[in-house]
Amino acid sequence: MKIAVCLKRVPDTTAKIVVGGDGKSIDENGVKFVPNPYDEYALEAAIALKEKAGAGETVVVALGTDAAQETIRTALAMGIDRGVLLQSPGSADGFEVAKAIAGELKGQGYDLILFGKMAVDDYNHQVGVMVAELLELPCVSAVSALTVEGGALTAEREIEGGVEQLACQLPAVVTADKGINTPRLPSLKGIMAAKKKPLETKPVSLGAGSITVTSLALPPERQAGKIVGEGPDAVPALVQLLRTEAKVI
Amino acid sequence: MATILAVTEQRGGALRKVSLEVISAARALADQLGATVDAVVLSNGSVDGAANLGAAGADQVLAAHHETFGLYNPDGYATTIASIGGSYTAIVFAASAMGRDLAPRVAARLGTGCATDVTGLGVEGGKVTATRPVYAGKAIQKITLGGSPAVVSIRPNTFPVTSGAGKAGTAGTVAVPAFTPRVTVKGVKAPEQAALDVTEAPIVVSGGRGLKEPGNFKLLEDLAAAFGSAAVGASRAVVDAGWREHGAQVGQTGKTVAPTLYVAVGISGAIQHLAGMRTSKVIVAINKDKDAPIFKVADYGIVGDLFEVVPRLTDEVKKLRAE
Numbered sequence: 395m396k397i398a399v400c401l402k403r404v405p406d407t408t409a410k411i412v413v414g415g416d417g418k419s420i421d422e423n424g425v426k427f428v429p430n431p432y433d434e435y436a437l438e439a440a441i442a443l444k445e446k447a448g449a450g451e452t453v454v455v456a457l458g459t460d461a462a463q464e465t466i467r468t469a470l471a472m473g474i475d476r477g478v479l480l481q482s483p484g485s486a487d488g489f490e491v492a493k494a495i496a497g498e499l500k501g502q503g504y505d506l507i508l509f510g511k512m513a514v515d516d517y518n519h520q521v522g523v524m525v526a527e528l529l530e531l532p533c534v535s536a537v538s539a540l541t542v543e544g545g546a547l548t549a550e551r552e553i554e555g556g557v558e559q560l561a562c563q564l565p566a567v568v569t570a571d572k573g574i575n576t577p578r579l580p581s582l583k584g585i586m587a588a589k590k591k592p593l594e595t596k597p598v599s600l601g602a603g604s605i606t607v608t609s610l611a612l613p614p615e616r617q618a619g620k621i622v623g624e625g626p627d628a629v630p631a632l633v634q635l636l637r638t639e640a641k642v643i
Numbered sequence: 644m645a646t647i648l649a650v651t652e653q654r655g656g657a658l659r660k661v662s663l664e665v666i667s668a669a670r671a672l673a674d675q676l677g678a679t680v681d682a683v684v685l686s687n688g689s690v691d692g693a694a695n696l697g698a699a700g701a702d703q704v705l706a707a708h709h710e711t712f713g714l715y716n717p718d719g720y721a722t723t724i725a726s727i728g729g730s731y732t733a734i735v736f737a738a739s740a741m742g743r744d745l746a747p748r749v750a751a752r753l754g755t756g757c758a759t760d761v762t763g764l765g766v767e768g769g770k771v772t773a774t775r776p777v778y779a780g781k782a783i784q785k786i787t788l789g790g791s792p793a794v795v796s797i798r799p800n801t802f803p804v805t806s807g808a809g810k811a812g813t814a815g816t817v818a819v820p821a822f823t824p825r826v827t828v829k830g831v832k833a834p835e836q837a838a839l840d841v842t843e844a845p846i847v848v849s850g851g852r853g854l855k856e857p858g859n860f861k862l863l864e865d866l867a868a869a870f871g872s873a874a875v876g877a878s879r880a881v882v883d884a885g886w887r888e889h890g891a892q893v894g895q896t897g898k899t900v901a902p903t904l905y906v907a908v909g910i911s912g913a914i915q916h917l918a919g920m921r922t923s924k925v926i927v928a929i930n931k932d933k934d935a936p937i938f939k940v941a942d943y944g945i946v947g948d949l950f951e952v953v954p955r956l957t958d959e960v961k962k963l964r965a966e
C-alpha cells in the first residue's frame with residue numbers, strides 16, 4: 395500500500411483571532427499553529443493501514459510556507475515515512491490548492507490518498523474532493539468509518555438523519571471526519587526518528603484563482619445576554635421572553 | 644439572459660426542506676442580477692414537493708431522472724450537473740452532507756473555485772459576493788467570486804425561505820449523460836432512534852458534562868419533545884465519553900448548527916463548542932456556574948441546577964403549547 399496524506403498547518407483551535415493590517419487575513423503574531431485536526435485522522439488512518447498491510451509507504455504532503463516543515467515533522471513523528479513540502483503561501487481559492495496538490499500526487503502510484511474533510515481555518519471543505527476530480531479517482535468524503543480490503547474500500551459518512559454506506563475500488567481518495575479513528579500521539583522515539591526522515595521541498599506557484607478575499611472581520615459581538623434569574627423559578631419568565639420578546643416559540 | 648441554477652435535494656422521493664432555502668437564496672441573487680432561476684431535481688421518479696418549487700421562486704424546474712438517482716450518486720449527480728452547469732451565471736447548493744460533497748466536484752469539473760458554507764450572498768459590480776464564517780466562526784470572510792459560474796453552497800437554516808412570485812414554474816428535463824459510477828452508495832442506515840438532525844432542526848437542545856450520566860439525557864429528550872420539532876445535540880465531552888452518538892456533536896469537530904433556538908444545558912461554552920452554534924438566532928443557557936463562558940454568548944440565561952430547571956422548563960413549554 396502506498397498512501398499519501400495531505401496535511402495543512404492551521405492556527406490552534408483555541409487561538410484568539412486578530413485581523414491583520416491588510417484587513418483580509420489574520421495577524422499571526424503569537425498564534426500557535428498545529429496540524430489540522432481532521433488531517434490527524436487521515437494520518438492515523440494511513441499509518442494504521444500500512445501497519446496492517448505490513449508493507450508499503452506513507453507520504454505526507456503539505457502546501458504552505460517553510461513554517462509547515464514543523465507540521466510535517468509532527469506527522470513523521472507519528473509514523474509517516476517521508477514528507478513533501480510544496481512551498482507556497484497558499485490561497486483562499488481551494489481549487490488552486492487542489493491543482494497544485496494534484497500535480498504533486500499524479501502518476502506516483504498511490505493506492506489511497508487521504509485528506510481531512512476540511513481545514514479548520516478556511517472551512518473550505520473541498521480540496522480533497524477537488525483533487526479526486528482532477529485525478530479522476532473515486533472519492534468518498536467526510537468518512538467516519540473506513541475499511542480497506544482486497545483492493546477496495548467501504549466507508550460510512552454521516553448524513554442528515556442517517557449514515558450513508560459507500561464502496562469503491564482503489565486507488566481512491568478519502569477525506570476523514572471525526573469518528574474514523576483516534577489519532578495517536580507522537581512517541582519520544584517517533585520524535586527522534588522523525589528528525590532523520592526525508593523531507594523534500596519543492597516550490598510551487600498557485601494561480602490567482604476565481605475567489606478573492608475582500609475583507610476579514612470579527613463577527614458582530616453577541617449581545618451579552620441577560621440572566622433571567624436563578625433556579626427553576628426563573629423558568630416562567632424565560633418562557634415568556636422566548637415567546638414575546640424573541641418570538642421563537 | 645443570466646440564469647442561476649439551484650440544486651435541490653430529495654430523500655426517499657420527498658424534497659428536503661433545505662431545497663427551499665436554496666431556491667430562496669438563488670431567487671434573491673437572481674433578483675439582484677436580473678436573472679432567472681432554474682431548479683434541478685435529481686431522482687429516480689416523481690418527487691413530492693417538486694411541484695411547489697415554482698411557487699418558491701424557480702422559473703423553471705428541471706427533472707433529471709436516472710434509475711440510480713433514488714440515493715445520492717456522487718459521480719452521476721456531478722456528471723449531470725456539470726453537463727449543464729457551464730451555461731449558468733451561478734450554481735447554488737446547500738452546504739448539507741450532499742452539497743458539501745457535490746459542489747466541489749462540480750466546481751472542479753467546471754474548472755472554477757467554490758465558496759462553501761456561505762451565510763450571505765450579494766452582488767457587487769456585477770460579481771457575486773459572499774460572506775462565510777472562518778476560523779471556527781471567530782472571523783467572517785467576505786469574498787468575491789470571479790468564476791463563471793460562481794459556485795456556492797449555503798449554510799442550512801441561514802437563508803430565509805421566501806415565497807417567490809407564486810408562479811407554477813415551467814417544467815423541463817435534463818438528459819443524464821453516460822457516467823462511470825466509481826463510488827456506489829449501498830444504502831442509508833437509519834439512526835437507532837429516528838431523530839431530527841441537529842443541522843436541520845429549528846430548535847436544538849444540547850447537553851454537556853453537566854448532565855452527569857448518559858441516562859439523564861432523557862431530560863433533554865423530554866424537553867425536545869415538548870418543543871415539537873427539536874433535536875438533541877451534545878458537547879464533545881459527552882460524545883467522547885460515549886454518552887451520545889458522533890452525529891449529535893455540536894462544535895468545531897462536530898456539526899455546525901444555526902437553529903432559531905439553541906438551548907445549552909450543562910455546557911460550559913468552550914470556544915470549540917461555540918464554533919458550532921454561535922450563529923444560532925437565539926441562545927439560551929442553563930448552567931449552575933454563573934461565570935460559565937456560555938453566558939457570554941447566550942441571549943437568555945438561567946443560573947441554576949439543570950436537574951431542577953429543565954423539568955420545569957419542559958412543563959412550562961408543554962403548558963404553552965397546549966394553549
Ligand SMILES: Cc1cc2nc3c(=O)[nH]c(=O)nc-3n(C[C@H](O)[C@H](O)[C@H](O)COP(=O)(O)OP(=O)(O)OC[C@H]3O[C@@H](n4cnc5c(N)ncnc54)[C@H](O)[C@@H]3O)c2cc1C
Pocket residue numbers: 407431850851852853854877878879880881892893894895896897898908909910911912913914915916919929930931932935947948949950
Ligand atoms: C481540537 C479540539 C476540537 C474540539 N471540538 C469540540 C466540538 O466540536 N464540540 C465541543 O463541544 N467541544 C469540542 N472540544 C472540547 C471543548 O474544548 C470542551 O472540552 C468541551 O466542549 C466541554 O464540554 P462540556 O461543556 O460538556 O463540559 P465541561 O466543560 O466540563 O462543562 C460542564 C458544564 O456543566 C455545568 N454543570 C455541571 N453540573 C451542572 C448542573 N447540575 N446544573 C447545571 N450546570 C451544571 C458546569 O458548570 C460546566 O459549565 C474540542 C477541543 C479541541 C482541543
Ligand SMILES: Nc1ncnc2c1ncn2[C@@H]1O[C@H](COP(=O)(O)O)[C@@H](O)[C@H]1O
Pocket residue numbers: 400401402403430432433455456457458484488491508509510511512513514516517518519520521522
Ligand atoms: N495547504 C494545504 N496543504 C496540504 N493539504 C491541504 C492544504 N489545504 C487543504 N489541504 C487538505 O485538504 C483538506 C480540506 O481542506 P479545505 O478544503 O481547505 O477545507 C485538509 O483537511 C487537508 O487534508
